[in-house]
Amino acid sequence: MRTLIKDAIVISMDPAVGDFRRASILVDGDRIAAVGPDIAAADAEVIDGTGMIALPGLIDAHRHVWQGALTMVAADADLHSYFGSILSKIAPVYTEEDVRIGNLTGALQAIDAGVTSVFDWSHIQHSPAHSDAAIGALKDSGMRVVFGYGFPNLGPEWFFESRNHIPEDIRRVREDILPGDDGLVTMALALRGPEMSGIDVTAHDLAVGRELGLFVSVHVGNGDFGKPYKSVHKMREAGLLGSDIQYVHGNSLDDDSIAMIADSGGQMVATPTVELQMQFGYPATTRFLAKGVRPGIGADVVTSTDTGLFAQMASTFQIARHQAYEAGTPSIDTRDVLSFATIDGARSIGIADRTGSLTPGKKADIILVRTPDLFAMNDPVAYVVLAAGPQAVDMVMIDGVVRKRDGRLVRDDLAALADRLEASRTRLMDAAGIAPPIAAYA
Template structure:
């Protein structure tokens, strides 16, 4: 008989329209599945978790995280997006070993879990060899997180070539799909090379590989101003390649026609507000999502800049959206009487919307009977957050930290309990991760004593020139 767990007496925000919010409610877990949601549930054989005066929500979903970068924590704190590209993508990525990728994904996924993120779309573009891809998936599996592993085809030009050709990379993706087809927590998809980095025929091959295997397709889209690089939505539209199985990330430099193409195709959008506003990329695009009937999702993006928690992304994205809506009123000489975007709207971005974008809408994203038991309990009695519990969702978004994430369940497994990750030796992992970071940076500094590398003749600038020939529309 499956183990049963009864989460009792919490403020249950189900994100299921049929169930709504239970001021005092229970969630019953049986095995890996939500068995019941309601009030005064009885289950004599269940382990009881007391959620009195605590918030109970679905596990949060991050729709774009380069998890391998975890060891490079805050390295890019003072870098622009071009500095990031020249540093992480062109200098550091080639020097990562398969073990470095494994550690980055393991520690990064555990950091996500600690912050209440139960599902991540791992935009994995450090696959320097088949072993690197195996290491990345191994880290996700060992962490216990739910994930879409979006296999990246990017060639960072490592010292030792792991692939002889682009078709070899496509074959490696298909190898992994076959190898992990029986995994319940890990699904395979692709992260497409930035449009323009490679000939369009290779872009078509990457999209075809995903669709042949039923995988989600992730793009870095329109991330830069003044260059065609990553800005090929018109090419995709003309080729009939846009679709609802795609997550387009950032989208800061799209024009209105390109936004219309995304909306008409049913594509999804992932916004990383901290990255976009801090790295000189532009304004987070919630307003254009709204105008074109696209459900926004949020992402932590890079731990080389941001934290592993979605809460700062929610906070900043909500501020940006409210500012965009209120600024015209302010400029007219008036003040808004009310706010048009609520904290519940933002919670939807990181639960229901995120799950749908990852192709997991029937699996997770809401506390619905029959879905997988991905559940988060918020409210640490040893912190100020939520005391008193007047607006629990507001406290989560505006005031909480990972310390306030008390319990996390993924697939019914209690992976964070009473504020501590279960079965994880953090000091040992930190020692390994720190040693990995030291060795990577030692190798990088041999070629690049200063990071980011000086502007002029960089690998990124070479790719940018190539983009002008690879994007035509």
Template structure:
């Protein structure tokens, strides 16, 4: 067996039964955490010196459009409407299958570089079967752990080779048969639902049925368009008995109390994309709503065409927002709070134990518990902003960036060592990414599209069709 001993670090296990070790060792055997203790014998193990570092689980992102890594930053000044018309209807059709593979490889490596060892890959640039294969291969190339969530979204008729929705369902089953013969590898299978009421109700039901036939994780954009039935559907899914603990609900900004109660009854999971929601006009991130209804929040980087792939940013923004929410009424009453209501350690649970449970992987990852897979990271060392390190959780949430992530292991394999990704020709990769992005944007221009290209009254124009599908759903579920 391959054995690795991470020696002498400040170990934050995120396991309440084990707690933290101011100085401790983590022994990894054949990809599994074998032991965590103040001191362990090295025997025949490779030793990684963790002196001066924090040792903690790899972070987990519960919703990322990884393919959009090749459009990094293009959405910096876009609304959600701009994103829909610019990314989904203009840029997505211009992606080739090779672009999707490169985007997923680039995005997976970007995640690993920042200590994010697991992604929920919301993959909705599957314009052809080759695109679907490219998305899986890109994640494999990167070596990241991921739930590959197959998206059925139709970007445009000219970009798709599928035609009928049934053909997309068939391609999902092909992907399941080809790439996911078991569910115990680095990549696990999922489904990204098309936006509810963006298509006829029977197609949503068919997508859910296909996912559950394969025991796949399900992710859905839920409640993120104000004044519209688009991305709603919680009431109808609840009435039809289609909600469940296997669904990750992303955003949830517009949900009312009855919809939250339906999520609670179903043991649904919630993913909060703090930067996207604050920057694209989607409303207040739902930390307080989760607290009120007893749901465990998780975090996601979401659209890499806007956000960093660095979950340290999401934690920092999220923690600041939760503390502001808790003090706003106190401040308006002319007073100051006596204590903070959410601790830095709690923010770290959003991206570790909570996120592992949301992905159905709580028995494999999320804490440094013996018997779990060895997804972990070493943070700090001699980095200037890491010293002095008085409170390790505060250091992680408030002082850490991807540059402070020194070493990363996935399934016991070292993928980043001493600040550099292992086996990656970074200059070549960045040139490939720049060249591919230029070609994609060239094809967008050749197609006569302007970016973001949002028509006036865009959502209003979509609403009559969406309301028709909504009425159909209401009739179907009584």
């Protein structure tokens, strides 16, 4: 099957390919075959991109996808109240079905918003069946996912200086469910690290992940909560740092810690909207840049932000520009931010060889973004970063398969999924004893 996305404004995010006022993208099977003006492909299905912007699918480098039923339930929460409600009350009552529908709708929410790849930091491993449900749902969604196997969210014994090791079921998942590293859904380790478990537990769990050949993601510098633990310093002293680790947040890390990560070849990820709302402190994006690390960005939790990356891009740009003025950190432009959400994001989750740019030979992960009527298109990159939103996403292609067309997800079970999602939301709230804000409406 060949597809020709025809006559769009093209932002390739590959300097060797360039950008075009009007060009086409030829897709052959699951790969990009060519990018440029006036491509001839008589045997290809044509998708008309006139008046739209074609760009690589957005890369969400950090999201807890299982929370698909919890959209905007904790928008007013800071980090402590988020722990007290979402993780302490709601997460423990998740059944296998809640994980299945949460992950499936969570992934589809992201696809609908133009996200084609996500690092799913999954800390809902209550049982082997819960993990299988999570992975099965991700496969059903058709999304490109790095599944970060985490831990059970059943109580404080799994957080706050936990002495519990990663569940042994991680080996079964790696060997039997996700043994390869080249499928749409691949495996990683969601490591609690020194801010949630002792350094000896961190060393044990990291050794398991490395034994299994897994990329690793860990939260560090989580605002005031993270300050006392000096996570990166402890990991360096224990000889644990490495180029196979992605570090998330980093708001309260000192400059020496960021330099240690950079020197080790580690990757970094910021989630600016949630970090600002939950009072972690200023996002560390430009402090990463100052040490030579180009970060990815992520939505983190849909309990508190929208389901895409457009809000994240706008927040990233605006706060970084303010920080440059106030604190003298490096200034950035809108292309930097789009890079964080595409090629840098792909690099930060270990898949830049496959996606993140419209490069011939890479996987065909492509989106088309509509522009409004009566909008003079002077700067397509600035429009995507600062003026577009999930509703502007017209087409989403992942691995050469169209998952959204003409502004609608391409599935025939959306009504049934909506019913299952509502049933899960209601059951979770009742079981947790939490009333969502809408419950107060007359």
